Amino acid sequence: MATPTLTDRQQKTLAFLQEYLQLQGLPPTLREIADALGFPSHSSAQACVESLVRKGVIERSPQHRGLRLPASLTMSPRIPGNELPLIGRVAAGSPILAEENIESQLEIDPAMFRPRADYLLRVVGMSMRDVGILDGDFLAVHRTPTASDGQIVVARLDDEVTVKRLKHERGKLLLMPANPDFEPIEVDPRRHAFAIEGRYVGIIRRT
Known part of the structure; x- marks a missing residue:
């Protein structure tokens, strides 16, 4: 399967989701995404999240907050300098x-x-x-x-x-x-x- 092309904002949102899940064990709220990444509103954050769902790099789940990463992304390698x-x-x-x-x-x-x-x-x-x-x-x-x-x-x-x-x-x-x-x-x-x-x-x- 080809790797989907992501915009700069989508890449930053995906990175935030991965790192938040590593720290917290659950996905962030739309408010937390908007606050951390400087989205002008919660709806802007939601639109970005929906675009990531459509591109298949995150998935909906029935659990609280309703987002998860595909198995291929949950064990992403540690990147030097990303600390x-x-x-x-x-x-x-x-x-x-x-x-x-x-x-x-x-x-x-x-x-x-x-x-x-x-x-x-x-x-x-x-x-x-x-x-x-x-x-x-x-x-x-x-x-x-x-x-x-x-x-x-x-x-x-x-x-x-x-x-x-x-x-x-x-x-x-x-x-x-x-x-x-x-x-x-x-x-x-x-x-x-x-x-x-x-x-x-x-x-x-x-x-």
Whole structure:
């Protein structure tokens, strides 16, 4: 049987399905596909999934969530370089990718995310709950020292690393939560050592 031709988006969706199944043991929801790969809506993610079903590279199943990979794809070989370090608690004063901060290496293709992910950060707490970033999620992060107003960033404030939305307001720099139970953090360069460690590019949720 000839190998079907896949578009770039279809290839990334298939890779995400394979990697998610390896991690979770069940397929992702349409919401998780849309969030991880940057689809504009759940219906766009569904259309891509349906195209993969038509091409025979994934199959419908009667189980919960209803997708599975054909046997020929479930044992795909490990590809060198298709790994991301998982960062847990960051030691005070250490670079975020220092060896002591890395919990493990996960077999996830960095190119699934745009821009390309450089590491995963284990989310602690619910301060970004209202944008779908929950305690225990793995945040995919593109390493960069800069970000635009309104983007979600991984920021270092003194010895703490936090995930917040960057906001400039009336000459002030704010780190904004997405949960009314939390207060914005005003960054005062006279009192705080501040740096952007990266920008949010996707999420992986372990159910």
